[in-house]
Amino acid sequence: xxxxxxxxxxxxxxxxxxxxxxxxxxKKEYKILxxxxxxxxxxxxxxxxxxxxFLQIQEIIETYxxxxxxxxxxxxGKNVQSMLKLGRAQGVSMAAAMTMGLxxxxxxxxxxxxxxxxxxxxxxxxxxxxxxxxxxxxFHDQYLxxxxxxxxxxxxxxxxMGPLGGxxxxxxxxxxxNNNQDRVK
Numbered sequence: 001x002x003x004x005x006x007x008x009x010x011x012x013x014x015x016x017x018x019x020x021x022x023x024x025x026x027k028k029e030y031k032i033l034x035x036x037x038x039x040x041x042x043x044x045x046x047x048x049x050x051x052x053x054f055l056q057i058q059e060i061i062e063t064y065x066x067x068x069x070x071x072x073x074x075x076x077g078k079n080v081q082s083m084l085k086l087g088r089a090q091g092v093s094m095a096a097a098m099t100m101g102l103x104x105x106x107x108x109x110x111x112x113x114x115x116x117x118x119x120x121x122x123x124x125x126x127x128x129x130x131x132x133x134x135x136x137x138x139f140h141d142q143y144l145x146x147x148x149x150x151x152x153x154x155x156x157x158x159x160x161m162g163p164l165g166g167x168x169x170x171x172x173x174x175x176x177x178n179n180n181q182d183r184v185k
Contacts (some may be wrong), residue, residue: 004159007033007066009097010153011057012145013074013089015049016041019145020057022064025157030135035146046085050092069097070156072148073106091163095098101137107155112148115155 013021021035038056039138040049071094074087096105099148114140118121128139128147131154 006068006157007064008068008070008153008156009057009060009064009102010029010151010156011069011090011093011099012148012152013072013086014040014145015046015053015055015085015089015095017145018053018089018093019055019143019147019149020060021146021150022060022066022154023150023153023157030154030157032137032150034060034137035143035150037145048090049094050161051055051147052090053089053092053097057093058100060101061100068156068160069094069102070102071106072112072152073108075109079116088156105159107152107159112155115158116151124148138175152165 005025010019010021010023017041018038018040019036020038022033024031024033039104040052043049043052062157071090074083074090094104107115111121113127114120114135116122116127119126122130123142124144124147128141128144131137131147131150132139134154
């Protein structure tokens with residue numbers, strides 16, 4: 001399979017359910033190559049779950065050859081044990097991507113929700129509904145972890161391309177206008 005410049009794997013880390021999505025971004029259009037969840041609750045212990053995350057993420061990367069990983073950063077919670085386990089799942093996912101040579105970017109849950117819905121406090125259901133409108137695709141509620149991973153990938157695309165598209169950053173409006181005469185009316 002040919003390496004595509006803007007192929008992104010998005011990860012919503014978890015130790016019971018991990019969401020993933022692989023997308024191509026071509027001229028501001030999104031094409032979903034795969035998305036789903038890795039169910040880990042049946043594995044006997046935390047170490048086995050982490051190993052399975054590593055192996056399955058590598059398998060997805062080998063299958064689709066993304067060049068970038070976008071991953072949800074851990075948020076602060078009251079349950080320290082849960083936060084520790086989530087951080088480990090994130091770290092193992094990142095290690096799988098690093099060993100495969102991917103660029104990695106982290107995004108806070110609030111940043112992801114803000115990027116996709118315009119509301120940093122949106123629910124998982126609101127994020128899925130907005131993605132459904134944006135991508136003109138219906139998503140099933142049982143895959144909210146997968147749509148969260150898709151939201152991470154879309155957020156990364158928004159951030160790397162910038163609001164004006166094309167990936168080029170401008171220091172001010174006059175430099176944008178000077179470099180984009182064909183877009184100015």
